Amino acid sequence: MTDLRIGVVGIPGKWSTEALADAVEERTGFRLVIDMGHVTLDLERGTMLYDNIDLCKLDGLIIKKISEIYKPDVLDRMEILRYAQARGVQVFSDPEAIIRLIDRLACTVTLAATGVPIPPTVITEDPEVALETAAEFGTAVFKPLFSTKARGMALIEGDSFRAINQIASFASNNPVMYIQKKLDLSGKDLGLIFLDGEYLGTYARASQGNTWNTTIDSGGKYEPFEPDAELIEMARKAQEPFGLTFTTVDIALTPQGPIVFEVSAFGGYGGAKYACGIDAPGLVADHVIGKIRG
Incomplete structure (x- = not known):
């Protein structure tokens, strides 16, 4: 146990948010799940209140999810978290890095600039x-x-x-x-997992029907996958400019070769657990505690 007070920004009740909060609590004795829809920032007083707790007085914040559904106003939530960072709270991942990923176009422009292959x-x-x-x-x-x-x-x-x-x-x-x-994805795409730029493993999302996408919400299933060194290096190059604490790089294997779809702002804990046996919440909690303690 430590005396650190680290909050988890996410969706109360959602498995990945609660699993991360559990992992933080196991290591620190402190548990706080933060719904950004109920955070109030008072710039005159310099406070950021959630459930009567001033988030600016915490040691750290881990952003697991910023909203159930992405929309432009989630960028405003990220700006609020950027204020906490400016007040000295360590925030993981850096809000500015996440801002560059929430907007699909901003992510794609950065990927194109790195030279990794992306779809037309x-x-x-x-x-x-x-x-x-x-x-x-x-x-x-x-x-x-x-x-x-x-x-x-x-x-x-x-x-x-x-x-x-x-x-x-x-x-x-x-x-x-x-x-x-639309490219031929052969019914599956890949998620390559990184913690602070270090490669951890890969899972596949495989379509289970005639849907054109492989997302879990559309019935896709997680499967283990072993990529070659070239694929890992492609993913490493794709995620490197963003400097995220935890992320997954979405790659598809097409007849024309592998292509990068996107870098996830928050990473997928489910694929890491069910396909790879990776305890993403525990690894993230250990990493963040180590960074805060220096």
Whole structure:
């Protein structure tokens, strides 16, 4: 046990949040799960209150999840956490690093700059360009800039007579259209796990039906997977610019070779546990305590 007071930012009742809070409590004797929807920042008083606890007086904060659903206002929650960091609270991962990942476009731009292979991608606000892109790609995946687990994504056939209406419907909620070519993923994609830049293991998400994505919410199942050194190095290169405490890099194996879809802002504890036998909550808690204690 230590005398450290470390809070866990997440979704109360969710397995990964509670498992991380349990791991912190086992090591410190202190347990606090923080729902950012109930945090009040008072800049004049310099306080950040949650359940009558001033978060600015904690030793550390671990961000497991910032919201159940990604949307632009989660960036404001990250700014609130950035204030706690400015007041001397150690925050894991760095809020500025997470901000660059919550917006899908910001993540993709950084990935493209690293030179790792990504799917053919076009960003436009022009419906005519979007239609031309869908036709060029054959089948295109239209993705909201703020979403997780494939929520809000639209699969559009470029030569379909419905494409114009589908694009108009998507654009009504997503004026900046993020469009990627649908690739043959052979029914699975990979999550390569990193703690503070160190590779830990890999899991696969395998589709269990005729859904076009492999997310667990769509029925995908976790499976173990052994990547080669080249794949691990690709993932390491992808996650390196972000400097996250814990993350997973999503990679798909296509007939044209492996491609990187995204770097996760928070990482997947479930895949680490069920496919790899990795105790992500315990490892993260140990890492954070070690960093705070110096």
